[in-house]
Amino acid sequence: MAGNNLLYAQSGGVTPVINATAAALIEAARGHSDRLGKVFAARDGILGVLEERLIDTSTLTATDLQALAKTPGGTFGSCRYKLKGMDENRREYERLIEVFRAHDIGYFFYNGGNDSADTALKISEMARSHELPLQCIAVPKTIDNDLAVTDNCPGFGSVAKYIAVSIREASLDVMAMASTSTKVFILEVMGRHAGWIAAAGGLAARRAGDPPQIILFPEVPFEEADFLAAVRDSVERHGYCSIVVSEGARWSDGRFLADSGTTDAFGHKQLGGVAPVVADLVKSQTGFKCHWAVSDYLQRSARHLASATDVAHARAVGEAAVEFALAGRSGVMPVIKRLSDAPYSWTIDSAELGDIANREKTVPRDFISPDGFGITEAARAYLEPLIRGEDYPAYGSDGQPLYLTPDFDYLSPRLPAFEV
Amino acid sequence: MAGNNLLYAQSGGVTPVINATAAALIEAARGHSDRLGKVFAARDGILGVLEERLIDTSTLTATDLQALAKTPGGTFGSCRYKLKGMDENRREYERLIEVFRAHDIGYFFYNGGNDSADTALKISEMARSHELPLQCIAVPKTIDNDLAVTDNCPGFGSVAKYIAVSIREASLDVMAMASTSTKVFILEVMGRHAGWIAAAGGLAARRAGDPPQIILFPEVPFEEADFLAAVRDSVERHGYCSIVVSEGARWSDGRFLADSGTTDAFGHKQLGGVAPVVADLVKSQTGFKCHWAVSDYLQRSARHLASATDVAHARAVGEAAVEFALAGRSGVMPVIKRLSDAPYSWTIDSAELGDIANREKTVPRDFISPDGFGITEAARAYLEPLIRGEDYPAYGSDGQPLYLTPDFDYLSPRLPAFEV
Numbered sequence: 001m002a003g004n005n006l007l008y009a010q011s012g013g014v015t016p017v018i019n020a021t022a023a024a025l026i027e028a029a030r031g032h033s034d035r036l037g038k039v040f041a042a043r044d045g046i047l048g049v050l051e052e053r054l055i056d057t058s059t060l061t062a063t064d065l066q067a068l069a070k071t072p073g074g075t076f077g078s079c080r081y082k083l084k085g086m087d088e089n090r091r092e093y094e095r096l097i098e099v100f101r102a103h104d105i106g107y108f109f110y111n112g113g114n115d116s117a118d119t120a121l122k123i124s125e126m127a128r129s130h131e132l133p134l135q136c137i138a139v140p141k142t143i144d145n146d147l148a149v150t151d152n153c154p155g156f157g158s159v160a161k162y163i164a165v166s167i168r169e170a171s172l173d174v175m176a177m178a179s180t181s182t183k184v185f186i187l188e189v190m191g192r193h194a195g196w197i198a199a200a201g202g203l204a205a206r207r208a209g210d211p212p213q214i215i216l217f218p219e220v221p222f223e224e225a226d227f228l229a230a231v232r233d234s235v236e237r238h239g240y241c242s243i244v245v246s247e248g249a250r251w252s253d254g255r256f257l258a259d260s261g262t263t264d265a266f267g268h269k270q271l272g273g274v275a276p277v278v279a280d281l282v283k284s285q286t287g288f289k290c291h292w293a294v295s296d297y298l299q300r301s302a303r304h305l306a307s308a309t310d311v312a313h314a315r316a317v318g319e320a321a322v323e324f325a326l327a328g329r330s331g332v333m334p335v336i337k338r339l340s341d342a343p344y345s346w347t348i349d350s351a352e353l354g355d356i357a358n359r360e361k362t363v364p365r366d367f368i369s370p371d372g373f374g375i376t377e378a379a380r381a382y383l384e385p386l387i388r389g390e391d392y393p394a395y396g397s398d399g400q401p402l403y404l405t406p407d408f409d410y411l412s413p414r415l416p417a418f419e420v
Numbered sequence: 421m422a423g424n425n426l427l428y429a430q431s432g433g434v435t436p437v438i439n440a441t442a443a444a445l446i447e448a449a450r451g452h453s454d455r456l457g458k459v460f461a462a463r464d465g466i467l468g469v470l471e472e473r474l475i476d477t478s479t480l481t482a483t484d485l486q487a488l489a490k491t492p493g494g495t496f497g498s499c500r501y502k503l504k505g506m507d508e509n510r511r512e513y514e515r516l517i518e519v520f521r522a523h524d525i526g527y528f529f530y531n532g533g534n535d536s537a538d539t540a541l542k543i544s545e546m547a548r549s550h551e552l553p554l555q556c557i558a559v560p561k562t563i564d565n566d567l568a569v570t571d572n573c574p575g576f577g578s579v580a581k582y583i584a585v586s587i588r589e590a591s592l593d594v595m596a597m598a599s600t601s602t603k604v605f606i607l608e609v610m611g612r613h614a615g616w617i618a619a620a621g622g623l624a625a626r627r628a629g630d631p632p633q634i635i636l637f638p639e640v641p642f643e644e645a646d647f648l649a650a651v652r653d654s655v656e657r658h659g660y661c662s663i664v665v666s667e668g669a670r671w672s673d674g675r676f677l678a679d680s681g682t683t684d685a686f687g688h689k690q691l692g693g694v695a696p697v698v699a700d701l702v703k704s705q706t707g708f709k710c711h712w713a714v715s716d717y718l719q720r721s722a723r724h725l726a727s728a729t730d731v732a733h734a735r736a737v738g739e740a741a742v743e744f745a746l747a748g749r750s751g752v753m754p755v756i757k758r759l760s761d762a763p764y765s766w767t768i769d770s771a772e773l774g775d776i777a778n779r780e781k782t783v784p785r786d787f788i789s790p791d792g793f794g795i796t797e798a799a800r801a802y803l804e805p806l807i808r809g810e811d812y813p814a815y816g817s818d819g820q821p822l823y824l825t826p827d828f829d830y831l832s833p834r835l836p837a838f839e840v
Binding site for chain 2: 010013014044071072074075077078079081165166168170171173175176177179180187203204206273275291292293298300302309384387388389392395397398401
């Protein structure tokens, strides 16, 4: 007999709104208690499935779910763990089947990016080959916005808003300081292979000459002379220069700027950070005083500045995942389909996991201005709707957001322990 | 005859709410148009006075002033320029007198920190010795919270809120990732000589074991072995470790950690950044995967997350400065006086500039926990009221804050040009 419990898991780097997807999925499932069983959540993604560390979400109240939807991080824990192919790794697949059977799981939801879509696809194929009646649905999230098929990825819009607002704010600061102090400000943003987040920084520049005056994309090889000329030009025209640099910015030979060989006092190679490399270059070649910031996890956990549009997307894919389950679908992902830019309108569509897994969508060249340092109107038309609207968390009387950090109830293990 | 125009100028590093002070001051002066003339603003602080670059704020509408109050940066421009003593620098003081006389300035307001209080004091003394009927009032602002006499400094509360919220959010992220990936997260914050901002990070930790588990203060000499033991302990107990480090953290011999001698590929000494130094240390000594962020200007321009209490303080000192002017006072600064912690209550008092200028208030030892890595209840009682309440900017339909970037009307120069 097919189980009718649901198992939800989070995977890969988390986003400001992945918990909004989780909350919407749990709420949607509760609305169909006639057909669906309990919603369990794996602790730490697929690892928690393998290790049978499963949380019973039934103990979360409706109020908890409202708070969960406004909490950053991945409340159930995530993991970076990619299942190998079935032939190389039969042991782990057999274990997954045992865990699904032991807890009457009929529906598995994996909330992640393209690696997770690959994992979900493999599990879906495995279930079929083992005649396990399991429906396997991937649910999209990634701040990198690099998933194929979907118009955009839940999580990206909020990071985009945070970066657009932050570079505008920091630029107002450097504008005030430039007469006697800092002339160049550099903000490093995430996006190792795709410059979507860097592109979002360009939204802050509404008129020609507005900051950021320079964006460095992974998609455009870094040319030192052109870059330094652009910095000098901006300082001459505007008195200062504001720069957004992607962590994935690279030289024309493919090496990352961040790997330019900084070493500490002991000769150890220094941990990442492209912003200080760019600051060193500017300082040594132009003499301009620089300030630099690396937002790192701040950008992808800044739930305090989430985009309302992004939150709506994140909830919609969670709800659609349950609808897909009820419709008997498997091996699919709910995706966002754009119907029009202006007014922005969208709907939920479905994609086959085989069309999503292991693909990567980078910023198209016609979204980047001819000089390589800015975004085009086409990019703006695509990006701007994604940062619209504010969706604030509630704050307590202590001035801090009321984020949920629950003490979970774990299911009692029904199987022997398993070593991953 | 005494002039009755007002001259306002911004000085030193800007804050998320210095423009709230400016707006409140201009509004208050407009409310006394029977006794007060126009409000001019110097472009780029005292430099703009010397160079006679003066803005007529009369062209700003009431709506503009509302937007100004919610705009980060220093809209009139700031400067880092400390006037020398009168004996060494008679030429600049004579010039200031000429400019004040040429534009009928009877009131000078200098909005800054302890250096600016010193400048305001010198100008006030100079005016008296030249029999110029000028009232000189310093108005406090500094994110460093290091001014003497005042309970706290406008600007600090908003940065404190931003840091407390940001480290909480990033900690939720690392908690989700720690099972297979990042175990240690490090956030670098400002405060070269005083650890007030670092202390604010401690507000995020409400219960024992909550993140941040470690704060590194400039006031506490850095002991590598104790620090590494605390990191290992946190990872063992909680699975991860969240760290706030002040840019002013230093070794017991007084050297800054940030000056630990990182060099780039060409052997150049690298620009600042204590977070990567700490990350290198943790990585090399423990093997834990680290992520680090440097918030730099982002923290002091994050008007999108301002503290309502801080905004109220910022407005109150601007309004009080005008009241002081009307009361005939000079050589003073409006300061914040705390009446009680719980419920938090405060009023505006006045301080003599001589008691403020060139002093520095660091974090007292009884605000720092015995192990040196956290804050005490006394610190919490002091800090918490300062981050209470949210004061959001308005956002446009494009999802971005409606910050003011006005095209100013400059006064026609009445004096020959002057080279600073």
